[in-house]
Amino acid sequence: MLPSRPARAPVVALLVALLTALLTALPVAATALVPAARAADGRAGRDASGTREAPREVSGGRLDWGIKSSFQSYVTGPIAQGGWELQGGAATIGGSRFRFHSAKGSHAPGSGAFEAAFSGGVHFTGHRKPDGSHELDLTISRPTVRVAGGAGTLYADMTSKAKGTGEVTTATQVPLAALDVSGVDLRGGGTHVGLADVPATLTEQGAKAFAGYYTQGTALDPVTLSADVLASADRAASPSASASPSTAPEEERTSKGGFTEAVVDWGVRRTFREYVTGSIAQGSWKLADGAQDGGALFRFPHGKGAYDAGSLDAAFAGTLRFTGRHLDLTLGGVRVAVKDGRGTLSADVTGGGRAVAKGVPLVTFDASRIEEKDGLAAVAEAPAKLTAEGAKAFGGMYQEGTGMDPVSLAVPLDAKAALPPLPDLGSGASAAPSPSPAEPRTKSAASSSASGSASFPVVPVAAAAAVVVAAAVATFLVTRRRRATSRATQ
Numbered sequence: 001m002l003p004s005r006p007a008r009a010p011v012v013a014l015l016v017a018l019l020t021a022l023l024t025a026l027p028v029a030a031t032a033l034v035p036a037a038r039a040a041d042g043r044a045g046r047d048a049s050g051t052r053e054a055p056r057e058v059s060g061g062r063l064d065w066g067i068k069s070s071f072q073s074y075v076t077g078p079i080a081q082g083g084w085e086l087q088g089g090a091a092t093i094g095g096s097r098f099r100f101h102s103a104k105g106s107h108a109p110g111s112g113a114f115e116a117a118f119s120g121g122v123h124f125t126g127h128r129k130p131d132g133s134h135e136l137d138l139t140i141s142r143p144t145v146r147v148a149g150g151a152g153t154l155y156a157d158m159t160s161k162a163k164g165t166g167e168v169t170t171a172t173q174v175p176l177a178a179l180d181v182s183g184v185d186l187r188g189g190g191t192h193v194g195l196a197d198v199p200a201t202l203t204e205q206g207a208k209a210f211a212g213y214y215t216q217g218t219a220l221d222p223v224t225l226s227a228d229v230l231a232s233a234d235r236a237a238s239p240s241a242s243a244s245p246s247t248a249p250e251e252e253r254t255s256k257g258g259f260t261e262a263v264v265d266w267g268v269r270r271t272f273r274e275y276v277t278g279s280i281a282q283g284s285w286k287l288a289d290g291a292q293d294g295g296a297l298f299r300f301p302h303g304k305g306a307y308d309a310g311s312l313d314a315a316f317a318g319t320l321r322f323t324g325r326h327l328d329l330t331l332g333g334v335r336v337a338v339k340d341g342r343g344t345l346s347a348d349v350t351g352g353g354r355a356v357a358k359g360v361p362l363v364t365f366d367a368s369r370i371e372e373k374d375g376l377a378a379v380a381e382a383p384a385k386l387t388a389e390g391a392k393a394f395g396g397m398y399q400e401g402t403g404m405d406p407v408s409l410a411v412p413l414d415a416k417a418a419l420p421p422l423p424d425l426g427s428g429a430s431a432a433p434s435p436s437p438a439e440p441r442t443k444s445a446a447s448s449s450a451s452g453s454a455s456f457p458v459v460p461v462a463a464a465a466a467v468v469v470a471a472a473v474a475t476f477l478v479t480r481r482r483r484a485t486s487r488a489t490q
């Protein structure tokens with residue numbers, strides 16, 4: 001990418017122009033230095049010998065896209081005074097991009113035609129009305145990228161509310177953005193497809209969702225994606241690479257009223273994850289003992305326990321450890337109890353090398369809509385709130401009732417039931433982001449958390465670690481305030 005600072009001297013301007021011309025001429029994804037082949041369709045192409053080659057399955061991968069940063073700033077800023085929440089396992093990456101996951105699609109090695117549908121969504125709200133509803137209410141989810149014949153388009157499911165009339169329109173797979181894939185060549189039989197910073201502009205259909213504030217051709221944020229392509233042989237062998245395999249034999253997974261392979265998914269709190277990996281804590285997280293990383297949520301598997309008509313008591317495997325500057329917090333021994341429609345997630349909490357606090361109830365969640373379907377008793381993305389004990393366990397840095405990330409639960413009632421797949425970010429990425437000392441862009445993560453609560457990410461730490469992190473929190477507070485002030489005065 002070119003530097004955004006203006007050139008100060010003509011010679012610099014000339015160099016920039018030359019560099020621009022050079023960069024435009026280069027393929028965005030450097031699989032080869034030839035222009036993209038014109039494919040008649042996205043289904044199949046011809047290999048070098050001219051024979052027709054079946055498209056290969058794309059399975060696993062992520063799409064990172066900020067949609068439009070100025071829209072994010074507007075929604076979370078003083079005019080719309082709103083926020084956004086993540087849906088369906090979408091995550092944030094860096095300061096202003098959303099990460100969609102679990103690519104599914106196809107890639108034709110001969111023609112380079114590529115299609116990948118990603119999961120997850122973002123729900124923007126703003127201009128709150130006295131009745132609690134919002135004038136601005138827009139959801140963009142399940143982006144799909146299609147590249148074929150030298151053209152690229154990003155489609156998405158969109159639900160938007162018209163300004164004024166409040167009429168709600170829902171449409172699936174609307175062409176939202178035109179992607180400039182000139183110079184991109186995706187031909188070749190590799191196991192990975194990557195596109196970096198592809199320029200995107202709004203389509204006519206996409207513009208409708210933005211209440212007339214943007215017109216067709218308006219520049220959106222560039223799109224980056226990474227997807228795994230299965231070798232032809234893998235296709236038969238791996239019908240669903242993203243499904244979370246259950247290691248126990250079927251007959252062991254359930255017994256009457258009991259089960260051994262339940263899972264609970266919880267991301268703790270989005271702003272906390274951003275804090276841990278951001279410039280203050282400069283840390284990371286690690287999962288052990290079977291816990292799995294879905295990017296925006298963590299899966300604790302092998303849940304054993306008993307379920308009866310909406311009541312549940314289960315103990316899960318796996319540990320999750322956050323480390324960073326002045327921060328060392330481990331959650332393990334996760335348990336979930338559901339009674340009378342109310343769920344409680346507890347864990348053994350260890351902070352700063354101190355003694356473990358056993359069985360601390362961390363959050364409660366609404367489990368009244370526990371659904372029994374397809375052999376599973378499941379709760380999907382139930383909003384969660386910190387308990388009084390959780391607030392204490394986290395060193396009093398959070399208040400009781402603080403919104404945390406939602407909790408999802410799946411309990412197999414039938415030995416054949418398939419567990420919901422965990423977001424699959426593909427092999428091209430380490431799911432746990434590495435520390436990022438400085439965000440590349442100016443927008444901070446000051447929008448609402450996944451749980452829709454206030455944006456300030458109060459740092460959850462174990463009681464024992466509270467004092468140690470206090471200094472870091474103070475620094476963070478100051479930084480956040482500075483950022484907020486500078487944004488408001490821009």
Ligand code: HEM
Nearest residue numbers: 070071074079127135136137138161162163209210211213
């Ligand atoms: C009560 C109703 C609304 C009011 C009073 C309102 C007001 C405004 C104002 C004053 C701006 C200019 C902001 C600036 O220049 O910094 C703006 C921008 C914008 N509004 Fe709204 N708006 C409303 C509803 C909506 C709705 C329903 C949408 C649909 C998504 C929407 C989408 C936008 C967009 C996309 C921008 C441009 C943001 C940017 O990139 O700078 N607005 N709005």
